Amino acid sequence: MPYARYLLTLLLSLVLVPLLAQEPSQPVRLELPFDPIETEAEVIALPDSSLLVYQKTSNAWGTRATFRFTKYNSQLEEVWSDTASLAPDSNFLRYYSEQPYTYLVFDANDLQDYTFVRLHDKNGSIWHKKFEIDPIEGVYEYQVLQGNYFIIGQNRKTQKPLLLHLNPATGNIQLLPSVYGDESTFSDLLADPAQNRVDAVITESNGRVSRLQVKSFAPDGKLLKNYFILQKEDKSLLNAEITPGDSTRKMLIGTYGTRDLRYNQGFFTAPLAANIVANAEFYNMLQLKNFLKYMKPRREERTRRREASRLKTGRSPSYHYRLLLHDLIVTPTGYVLAAEAYYPQYSSNSRNIGAGRTITIGRQEEGYKRTHAVVLGFDRNGVLLWDNTFPLVGVTSYELTHTVEVQYLPDGRVVMAYPEDDKIIFHLMDEDRYNDQETELTLLTYTEDDKIQDTDQPGIIRWYGNNMAAFGFQRIKSKSGNSREVFYVNKISF
Structure with a gap:
């Protein structure tokens, strides 16, 4: 009997390993005849397994523009399409989905003007309105609760971030208590x-120590609760994501530092209701099994040995x-948090002063280079279950924005991916x-005879399921021998 069980296990492993190693499929592709010179386009995943394609087509002078929104089902078949009469200088910034609507915000050349668009996901009906929001320039974050808009922007005068509440029905704008x-x-x-709340x-x-504060607001912007998360003496809480749920179950999952607040020394989880981190869990980098796997094995070994000695x-x-x-990604059993490790790249400004000599005036940031991305899995109580790493070779961004997409698959695995010309570089993670x-x-293209000559502005987003x-x-x-310019959407199934 034991021999039979062993044989069955062996046979199952021989079957499963090739299945796990299979290349993702591309069951369907959509090509749209968009001219990249005249067209801006975005793809948004909707909660009902469909896609929304936003298209702005402008003339050469930017004096006329058409704004079109088209919904496609899971097989990339058109469901509905409609246009909105927006000002030609409107530029898409962010979106938020709260069934049955998708909300989008646009800025304009006049940095005080913002246009908000509301799309009905099922029938495509469109509402839009322009508001003059004097206190801010730029929208960094945007959430909607019961039709009320919560906006994080930059103060025009102080350049500090601030939080606004906008009631689109009345046009009333109020500044919410936030950073100091x-x-x-x-x-x-x-x-x-x-x-029925928004948590900030x-x-x-x-500059020496850092702590976290959580403010909870009602849909009308009223402050419901204020939480001060006090840190331990030797640890400063740097950044955190908050989980959904009632106050007794909400958690903060984020990073902490020690002396230099620019750098992260590890991750933490803390229950929100506790107000202090006495009940928090801290995990330094050495406690993570795979965080340093982006290094060569010998370098990782030396690093671990050196850092253990310092501790x-x-x-x-x-x-x-x-x-x-x-x-933060909510899973059936807990939470998944992903992060990208980066460092700024600088260039030196030099001036020739003659006699073959130059002087260095200063350094200027040229972008942000990634070393790796890490994913951590937690249970509902914030206990770390596993971690894994995706080395990022040659991945750089000029702005500090996400360069990889993360998706939790129905079978419990996590996929991280980023586009590179006509390829998708990906990593499938099975826990640790x-x-x-x-x-x-x-x-893939429509036919094997089609050849991709050039790819521009590639992107990838998580969609639904796998x-x-x-x-x-x-x-x-x-x-x-004929060439065509297209905007493509490829469905990729893992």
Whole structure:
């Protein structure tokens, strides 16, 4: 009997390994005849497994523009399409979905003017209105609760972040109590329809220590509750994402630092109701099984040995990581948090002063280079279950924005992916089982005879189930020799 059980296990493993190693499929592709010179386009995943494609087509002078919104079902078949009469200088910024609506915000050349669009996901009916929001320039975050807009923007005068409430029915705009100090900023903004509240997570700092504060607001902007999350003496709470749920179950999951508040020393989880971190869990980088796997094995070994020695003697870690957090993903059993490790790239400004000599005037940031992305899985109580790492080779962004997409699959695995020309570079993670094999997927065209000559503005978003959507502009050459410019959407199934 034991032999039979062993044989059955062996046979199952031989069947499952090839299945797990299978390349993702691309069951359907959509091509739209968009001219990349005249057209701006965005793809948005809707909660009902459909896609919304936004298209702005302008003339060469920017004096006329058409704004079209088209919904496609899960098979990329058109469901409805309609246009909105927006000002030609309107530019898409952000969106938020709260069934049955999708809300979009646009700015304009006049930085005080913002246009809000509301689309009915099922029938495509469109409402839009322009508001003059004098206090801010730029919208960084945007959430909607019961038709009320919560907006994080930058103060026009002080350049500090601020939180606004806008009632689109009355046009009333109110400034909500939020950040105070020069070093304070927003860490997260979450609309929680089930609890009928919006939670704003604020990082407060005086340059030496940092703590977190959570403010909860009603749909009308009324302050419901204020939580001060006090840190331990030797740990400063830097940034955090907040979970949905009632006050007794809400948690903060984020990063902490020690002496230098620019760098992260590890991750923490803390129940919101406690107001202090006495009940928090802290995980330094050395406690994570795979965080350092982006290094060569010998370098990882040396790093772990050196840092363990420093901790034993009471010294602070010498590793320095800047982490850009992703939105928290809620799973059937807990939470998944992803983060990208990055560092600024600088260029020196030099001046020739003659005699073959130059002087360096200063350094200027040129972008942000990634080293790796990390994913951590937690249970409902904030206990770390596993971690995994995705090395990012040659991935750079000029602005500090997310460069990888993260999706939790129905079978419990996590996929991280980013576009690179006509390929998708991805990593499938099965909890803490690390795999250093780099995997890539070449985007398929309509026929094998089609050749991709150029890909521009590629992107990828999580969609539904085990599907993602890759999109961008391509120039395709057919077998007959004719070329066509298209905006493509490829469904990718893992």
